[in-house]
Amino acid sequence: xxxxxxxxAVLQANGRKHLTKAEIAERSAEEVHLEKPKRLSVPTWLPExxxxxFRKISKELLAADLGASQLDRDTIGRLVVAQAQYTAATRMVxxxxxxxxxxxxxxxxxLQEKYFKQARACANDLGLTINSRCRLIVPQRGGQAEHENxxxxxISGGAERRA
Numbered sequence: 001x002x003x004x005x006x007x008x009a010v011l012q013a014n015g016r017k018h019l020t021k022a023e024i025a026e027r028s029a030e031e032v033h034l035e036k037p038k039r040l041s042v043p044t045w046l047p048e049x050x051x052x053x054f055r056k057i058s059k060e061l062l063a064a065d066l067g068a069s070q071l072d073r074d075t076i077g078r079l080v081v082a083q084a085q086y087t088a089a090t091r092m093v094x095x096x097x098x099x100x101x102x103x104x105x106x107x108x109x110x111l112q113e114k115y116f117k118q119a120r121a122c123a124n125d126l127g128l129t130i131n132s133r134c135r136l137i138v139p140q141r142g143g144q145a146e147h148e149n150x151x152x153x154x155i156s157g158g159a160e161r162r163a
Contacts, residue, residue: 036062037070043077053080057128066127079122086115 012019019027040058042051058076061068089112096105124132 035069036065036067038062040068040070040073040076043073046077046080050077050080050084053083061126061128064127066133068126072126075122075125079119079126079128082115082119082122086112086119089115 012024039055039062042054046054054076057080058068058073061072061076089108092108093105093112096102096108120129123129127133
């Protein structure tokens, strides 16, 4: 079974696949290249009290240069809303625990978990979690010299002794 199609930059950095100039040109033409905006505009549906959080996250996302574009506005907006709802649900869970109200605490805990999952899904989509960033990193070609490999040092040392 074939693996997930990787971007051209990843294939070239890995160096495991030889591509002709025609294949490189074809793949490059097929890939989507979006212009990096100076800033992301806030969605109109986002409540006023969350617009500051939106601007803060979008600014950090653009500074991280993870490929964010205007197409990601709604996902960032959903992330901000889910985080606000998670915070409110967490506050309610604490209040219900203080009041020793087990029924309401269980209901708010369920909502809290749903909001957490929503926020985590949006963060993963945007590359804001450690795991999602690791998937986005393009490996550097030739970063490690051959002599740093202990097995190669052992082999080359044996060849030098024989010579």
